[in-house]
Amino acid sequence: MAEAEHGIGTPDVDDEAGAPAERTRGPRRVAALLAVAIVAYLLDLGSKMLVVAKLEHRDPIVLIEGVLKFEAVRNPGAAFGFGEAFTVVFTVIAAAVIVVIIRLARKLYSAPWAVALGLLLGGALGNLTDRIFRAPGVFEGAVVDFIAPAHFAVFNLADSAIVCGGFLIVILSFKGLDPDGTVHKD
Numbered sequence: 001m002a003e004a005e006h007g008i009g010t011p012d013v014d015d016e017a018g019a020p021a022e023r024t025r026g027p028r029r030v031a032a033l034l035a036v037a038i039v040a041y042l043l044d045l046g047s048k049m050l051v052v053a054k055l056e057h058r059d060p061i062v063l064i065e066g067v068l069k070f071e072a073v074r075n076p077g078a079a080f081g082f083g084e085a086f087t088v089v090f091t092v093i094a095a096a097v098i099v100v101i102i103r104l105a106r107k108l109y110s111a112p113w114a115v116a117l118g119l120l121l122g123g124a125l126g127n128l129t130d131r132i133f134r135a136p137g138v139f140e141g142a143v144v145d146f147i148a149p150a151h152f153a154v155f156n157l158a159d160s161a162i163v164c165g166g167f168l169i170v171i172l173s174f175k176g177l178d179p180d181g182t183v184h185k186d
Helices: 022-054 084-105 111-133 157-174
Strands: 061-064 068-075 143-149
Touching: 022 068, 022 084, 022 111, 022 143, 022 157, 084 111, 111 143, 111 157, 143 157
Parallel strands: none
Antiparallel strands: 061 068, 068 143
């Protein structure tokens, strides 16, 4: 019974018409995906605009001495600065991820998957925006990173959204929950 309440397993029945609730549940899950993606994207975009305006070409802001600081860094590569010569490839990969998420959204009936995919979509759009619109040019732009923990790579909120969304997808997959709301018991 608890699984049906959360959109897992067999479809619920709408109380009024006796029709499957999944007809309305799917569009609501897509709306949730889009809402999460928009929030993640806007937080990333706003933070990068603030960093470029207030922190770039200035000394880092130390939040916790020896642990965490904000430092503006332009990253043309992937995570940890790898692949600086492949900026165009990362742009194409980000665009492909966005297309896959949009196609998958049509079959989305799981709220947890909506959140996970929304985080991935918002993060991918955030970094893709940098790759398209930032210097040195279209499809070669460097991503603005600024969260700099000690002994770790500098990253941004889009990267955080991507990692959190990916981590959630791994958990959902291990639990056997599919994007369409079905559960696989192994």
